[in-house]
Amino acid sequence: MRVSPHVRSQGETMHFAAVFKREFFLMRFIIFAVLVWHTSEVCSLAQGYPPGEAVERMTVAAGFKVELVAAEPLVRQPVAIDFDDQGRLWVLQYLQYPNPAGLKRVKVDRFSRTTYDRIPEPPPAGPKGADRLTILEDTNGDGQFDQAKDFISDLNIASGFAFGHGGIFVLQTPYLLFYPDRNRDDIPDGDPEVLLKGFGMEDTSSVANSLVWGPDGWLYGTQGTNITANIRGIEFEQGVWRYHPVSRKFELFMEGGGNMWGLDFDRYGQLLAGTNYGGYLMFHVVQGAYYAKSFAKHGELHNPFALGYFQHVPHKNFQGGHVTVGGILYQGDQFPAPYRNKYIAVDTLGHAIRWHHTLPDQSTFRSENGGVLLQANDTWFAPSDAIQGPDGAVYIADWHDQRTAHPDPDASWDRSNGRVFRISHQSAKPAPHIDLHSLSSRELIDQLSSTNSWQVRRARRILAERRDTQVIDQLRSLSQNPDDSSLALQALWTLNAVGAFDQSREGSLLTHQDPHIRAWTIRFIGDNNLVSPENWKKLLSIVKTDDSPTVISQLASSAKRLPAEQCITLVRTLLDRSEFRNDPHIPLLLWWALERYSISSLEAVLQTFSRPEDWQNPFLRDVILGRLMRRFAGEGSDASLAACARLLATAPEGSERRRMLSELDAGLKMLGRERLPGLPLGPKYGSIAAINRVQKSEQVKRLKTLPPELADQLATIWNDNTTDALIIRVAIRLGNKAAHDRALALVADRNQTENTRLEMLADPAGTG
Numbered sequence: 001m002r003v004s005p006h007v008r009s010q011g012e013t014m015h016f017a018a019v020f021k022r023e024f025f026l027m028r029f030i031i032f033a034v035l036v037w038h039t040s041e042v043c044s045l046a047q048g049y050p051p052g053e054a055v056e057r058m059t060v061a062a063g064f065k066v067e068l069v070a071a072e073p074l075v076r077q078p079v080a081i082d083f084d085d086q087g088r089l090w091v092l093q094y095l096q097y098p099n100p101a102g103l104k105r106v107k108v109d110r111f112s113r114t115t116y117d118r119i120p121e122p123p124p125a126g127p128k129g130a131d132r133l134t135i136l137e138d139t140n141g142d143g144q145f146d147q148a149k150d151f152i153s154d155l156n157i158a159s160g161f162a163f164g165h166g167g168i169f170v171l172q173t174p175y176l177l178f179y180p181d182r183n184r185d186d187i188p189d190g191d192p193e194v195l196l197k198g199f200g201m202e203d204t205s206s207v208a209n210s211l212v213w214g215p216d217g218w219l220y221g222t223q224g225t226n227i228t229a230n231i232r233g234i235e236f237e238q239g240v241w242r243y244h245p246v247s248r249k250f251e252l253f254m255e256g257g258g259n260m261w262g263l264d265f266d267r268y269g270q271l272l273a274g275t276n277y278g279g280y281l282m283f284h285v286v287q288g289a290y291y292a293k294s295f296a297k298h299g300e301l302h303n304p305f306a307l308g309y310f311q312h313v314p315h316k317n318f319q320g321g322h323v324t325v326g327g328i329l330y331q332g333d334q335f336p337a338p339y340r341n342k343y344i345a346v347d348t349l350g351h352a353i354r355w356h357h358t359l360p361d362q363s364t365f366r367s368e369n370g371g372v373l374l375q376a377n378d379t380w381f382a383p384s385d386a387i388q389g390p391d392g393a394v395y396i397a398d399w400h401d402q403r404t405a406h407p408d409p410d411a412s413w414d415r416s417n418g419r420v421f422r423i424s425h426q427s428a429k430p431a432p433h434i435d436l437h438s439l440s441s442r443e444l445i446d447q448l449s450s451t452n453s454w455q456v457r458r459a460r461r462i463l464a465e466r467r468d469t470q471v472i473d474q475l476r477s478l479s480q481n482p483d484d485s486s487l488a489l490q491a492l493w494t495l496n497a498v499g500a501f502d503q504s505r506e507g508s509l510l511t512h513q514d515p516h517i518r519a520w521t522i523r524f525i526g527d528n529n530l531v532s533p534e535n536w537k538k539l540l541s542i543v544k545t546d547d548s549p550t551v552i553s554q555l556a557s558s559a560k561r562l563p564a565e566q567c568i569t570l571v572r573t574l575l576d577r578s579e580f581r582n583d584p585h586i587p588l589l590l591w592w593a594l595e596r597y598s599i600s601s602l603e604a605v606l607q608t609f610s611r612p613e614d615w616q617n618p619f620l621r622d623v624i625l626g627r628l629m630r631r632f633a634g635e636g637s638d639a640s641l642a643a644c645a646r647l648l649a650t651a652p653e654g655s656e657r658r659r660m661l662s663e664l665d666a667g668l669k670m671l672g673r674e675r676l677p678g679l680p681l682g683p684k685y686g687s688i689a690a691i692n693r694v695q696k697s698e699q700v701k702r703l704k705t706l707p708p709e710l711a712d713q714l715a716t717i718w719n720d721n722t723t724d725a726l727i728i729r730v731a732i733r734l735g736n737k738a739a740h741d742r743a744l745a746l747v748a749d750r751n752q753t754e755n756t757r758l759e760m761l762a763d764p765a766g767t768g
Helices: 010-045 051-057 441-447 453-466 469-479 485-497 503-511 515-527 533-545 549-559 564-574 586-597 602-609 612-616 618-635 638-650 655-669 682-687 708-717 725-733 737-748 754-767
Strands: 064-071 078-083 089-093 105-108 114-116 131-137 147-155 158-163 167-172 175-180 193-197 209-213 219-223 229-231 234-236 239-243 250-255 263-265 271-274 282-285 324-329 343-347 352-361 364-375 383-388 394-398 419-425
Touching: 051 064, 051 419, 064 089, 064 364, 078 158, 078 209, 078 394, 078 419, 089 158, 131 158, 131 167, 147 167, 167 209, 209 263, 209 453, 219 263, 234 250, 263 324, 271 324, 271 343, 282 364, 324 383, 343 383, 352 383, 364 419, 441 453, 441 469, 453 485, 469 485, 469 503, 485 503, 485 515, 503 515, 503 533, 515 533, 515 549, 533 549, 533 564, 549 564, 549 586, 564 586, 564 602, 586 602, 586 618, 602 618, 602 638, 612 618, 612 638, 618 638, 618 655, 638 655, 638 708, 655 725, 708 725, 725 737, 725 754, 737 754
Parallel strands: 078 383, 158 209
Antiparallel strands: 064 419, 078 089, 089 131, 105 114, 131 147, 158 167, 167 175, 175 193, 209 219, 219 239, 229 234, 239 250, 263 271, 271 282, 324 343, 343 352, 352 364, 383 394, 394 419
């Protein structure tokens, strides 16, 4: 009998049932096993991988190895790490994060900015938190830290620390504190001294952080987004700042940026800051500059007349997560040559450590992805800091948590764990550690030529503390060395750090063959806010003939710190150097220098920059004249508006005159706006990076009267029958009733185009 292909026989059916039953039970077993494995894996990941397993899962670049050197319970929630002079590892444990102890939340906005009921008192009177600064020691020499003790406990939102000057500097928002320990017994000599007060605390993922000694002897730090600082009358959100441990001066070094964690200096003393902007790694931090930020979220720059800002360092082939923190320039001798002077960056959200090229680009540089130094293969690996150790290895702090942000201030956090890893090259040989404090000052100078920047930086810092006059002549001689520019630069930095820079002696370095030495000599002269007559002649020569963008960039930065006459002269002369017109930094640096004196020395500025022949200079015309018009108009005084008229009178007919009208319009639009609190002028200007302090309650008034000079210029462009929206708008802003009536007439005229009527409709309402 023939069987239909769609109907099975009884035997076939029984066979199929047996096979199905066997396969069904096999499949159930497989699914059960997978579920058991998955449940076990999830349970284990609920606490992350154990320390030993975590390091085994890591992969590193060829020729390297990674080792676990510390883990819980010795380390929990590490936010910053560093080695002391004795070779011990100090760890700042950020256990109180995200909510400060002893304070009550009054309000939390949609950006997690929190308002508290009060400003906490500094230690020891203030609320006691869970943060602690812990010393780890390797007692048996096996390369693992096995003993821990606290230098300070009960800290409350402590985010950074640095050794130096007989103690420890600690950032505990809103304070910069100094804990003295002059006998080096690991016990503070007394209560901390409050050095600075006023750092922001609205968002504890953005507080002041990343203390690092600059080559110039200043202590540098940064502050991230979402918070506002007000220190000695200087208000800012995100920015880089510095503090001098001897003079006790505070400066806002730059304003703007992202949520910056991590600062480091390259071999030439250029400063880099990390960022949380995807697609980029860093900012190149230039003295006195302004930088991009999330303006819609974080507000404008404090100087409304910055009229421009620097972007991130351009990056090629971005990889990983958008948060790059704790980046360092590797300047050791343990890693092979291809990795030296490369930017080693912490990729927090990508759970990796990456290295990158920094490539010169005129006065700044660009970056390019190099590769992965370490991939954790563990989503709990959350690197928070990276340092170069005294042995030349790179050490990584691992916050170690499934969570890396706090959109909910009451979210749960696992504070039970944290790790520190060491990345070293397999060919590295152990080297005995030398406590540099045991060396004489002359022996410390020998360390300045070390191939390990850790030794160099520590030697310079100790020399800065000692201020030993017996070595000044030796440092001065080394700084003049024409055959070893690297050592000469180190000697120059150290001279300044020990307080011995003397422009009457060091002025000869303005003609040194190395551009970085020339640039740093200019910077130190500018930091003193005064130029000797002899060095002024040299600066005038440099401004006319020096072909190094690095030197010219620093000269533009330093010009802002010099007296008005010298600043204006330098800026005007530099604007004849057309080869720097397209530099990424120099044009805006020149504007910011001139802007400082644009009102206080208005007549001198106007005489220098309102000549008819200036319009034939593309550099000056494109960078300065339009901004100067806007600056004068935005000031709104009789004198500044008369200056607008003089500028307008010199502008050639056509596109340039129209551009100046547009800038006049933009400046006049600023009248009536409340200006953000800015930064003070006068003798203290050398301590800040922006200008124009205006109290929050003070507003720039609308025009009461029109200076006759500007009225005359308006008469030359006004026509009762005009339909030019720009001319009508400017005239309205200048209080011209005919322009107001003309705008209303055009709105009512159905024969006009829709665009014309809409433009007129907006203007009277906007300028009233």
